Amino acid sequence: MRYLTADYIFPISSPPIKNGVVVIDDDGKILSVTSSVAEKQSQIIEYHSGILCPGFVNTHCHLELSHMRGVIPEKKGLTGFIKNFIAARKTFSSEQIEIGIASGEKEMLENGIVAVGDICNVADTFKQKAKKNLKYYNFIEGFDFFPENTEVELNRVDNVIKELIQIDALADYSAVPHAPYSVSEKYFQTFSKHSPEKILSIHNQESAEENLMFREGKGKIIEFFASIGMDFSHWNASSKSSLQTVLGYFPNENNVLLVHNTFTDLEDVKFAESCSKNIYWATCPNANLYIENKLPDYNLFIEAGAKMTIGTDSLASNYSLSILDEMKTISQHFPQINLEILLKWATLNGAKALGFQNEFGSFEAGKKPGVLLIENINLDKIYITAASKVKRLV
Numbered sequence: 139m140r141y142l143t144a145d146y147i148f149p150i151s152s153p154p155i156k157n158g159v160v161v162i163d164d165d166g167k168i169l170s171v172t173s174s175v176a177e178k179q180s181q182i183i184e185y186h187s188g189i190l191c192p193g194f195v196n197t198h199c200h201l202e203l204s205h206m207r208g209v210i211p212e213k214k215g216l217t218g219f220i221k222n223f224i225a226a227r228k229t230f231s232s233e234q235i236e237i238g239i240a241s242g243e244k245e246m247l248e249n250g251i252v253a254v255g256d257i258c259n260v261a262d263t264f265k266q267k268a269k270k271n272l273k274y275y276n277f278i279e280g281f282d283f284f285p286e287n288t289e290v291e292l293n294r295v296d297n298v299i300k301e302l303i304q305i306d307a308l309a310d311y312s313a314v315p316h317a318p319y320s321v322s323e324k325y326f327q328t329f330s331k332h333s334p335e336k337i338l339s340i341h342n343q344e345s346a347e348e349n350l351m352f353r354e355g356k357g358k359i360i361e362f363f364a365s366i367g368m369d370f371s372h373w374n375a376s377s378k379s380s381l382q383t384v385l386g387y388f389p390n391e392n393n394v395l396l397v398h399n400t401f402t403d404l405e406d407v408k409f410a411e412s413c414s415k416n417i418y419w420a421t422c423p424n425a426n427l428y429i430e431n432k433l434p435d436y437n438l439f440i441e442a443g444a445k446m447t448i449g450t451d452s453l454a455s456n457y458s459l460s461i462l463d464e465m466k467t468i469s470q471h472f473p474q475i476n477l478e479i480l481l482k483w484a485t486l487n488g489a490k491a492l493g494f495q496n497e498f499g500s501f502e503a504g505k506k507p508g509v510l511l512i513e514n515i516n517l518d519k520i521y522i523t524a525a526s527k528v529k530r531l532v
């Protein structure tokens with residue numbers, strides 16, 4: 139049994155406790171969280187300077203792209219990013235990809251991440267994941283662009299799923315659509331049959347151009363598709379935002395992770411929240427700055443009572459796989475968002491979004507969420523700083 143204490147304990151499921159104590163068993167299971175311990179236990183207590191919180195949940199990653207750190211130039215907009223990405227992705231050997239995946243996972247572990255919602259276009263990451271160093275929810279992602287490709291693409295997705303199950307029969311997975319602009323209506327109508335009653339995810343409103351495409355049928359995305367020989371001239375704009383156009387395809391009973399939301403407005407947030415109680419909003423601020431140089435307006439989401447989670451996106455559009463780095467960026471641009479709120483986004487909300495809340499996300503008796511120490515905290519304001527560091531204690 140271990141007794142861990144620090145300046146503040148953030149159980150997440152209840153308010154922070156100054157100088158509180160987390161009691162865990164030898165397997166890392168939480169036994170209790172208290173404001174003090176009996177006198178006779180005080181000799182064995184482990185003191186730390188900073189705060190203690192549960193392990194981080196990274197709700198959006200592409201581990202299979204971990205070999206691409208620093209390869210794609212920054213701030214070129216989404217279409218510029220995709221163009222550079224397509225060209226660069228072909229230039230790596232399978233050995234480079236494998237090394238990237240192992241080191242990407244190691245980086246997440248070192249940065250206190252305990253569970254990941256991971257996008258998979260291919261089967262490259264499954265062997266590493268079978269080592270069970272981290273808990274993963276696999277989103278097997280497809281994009282058909284046109285209805286004539288739907289069947290072939292869903293077959294391809296099914297084959298990736300088969301490879302996953304062959305390597306790990308107990309793996310968590312769903313078939314998911316990539317984004318509103320890359321998936322046909324036919325795909326939207328059929329994909330969820332491949333993932334009944336599971337957790338779903340889609341990239342949402344990552345660029346202003348996505349909304350322009352759906353509202354007015356024009357803009358850089360359609361121009362980009364035309365430049366690579368894809369004819370969208372028969373494609374019909376819906377006169378609505380991309381989110382309002384496609385959200386109805388997702389069954390209400392499924393958790394749906396909407397990823398990025400950089401150009402989502404209050405009307406969109408309210409619309410989504412009125413459609414379903416199971417919407418989770420994954421923000422990846424460092425990737426948003428990398429690609430579009432713009433952050434979501436978090437005030438809108440807070441105002442609408444939206445359930446926020448945090449993702450790192452991939453190392454193709456980020457310099458680290460660290461939830462603390464993402465929290466620092468949010469704090470720096472939105473200092474009014476306090477640490478208690480940010481940590482809830484980084485832990486319990488993410489665990490609930492991925493269906494992992496029985497094990498992860500909070501210091502509650504019976505869970506094994508991991509215990510993180512965050513050092514170099516501004517203790518007067520209870521605020522993370524640029525110098526804050528995370529260490530995994532359990």
Ligand SMILES: [Zn+2]
Nearest residue numbers: 200257341451
């Ligand atoms: Zn992504």
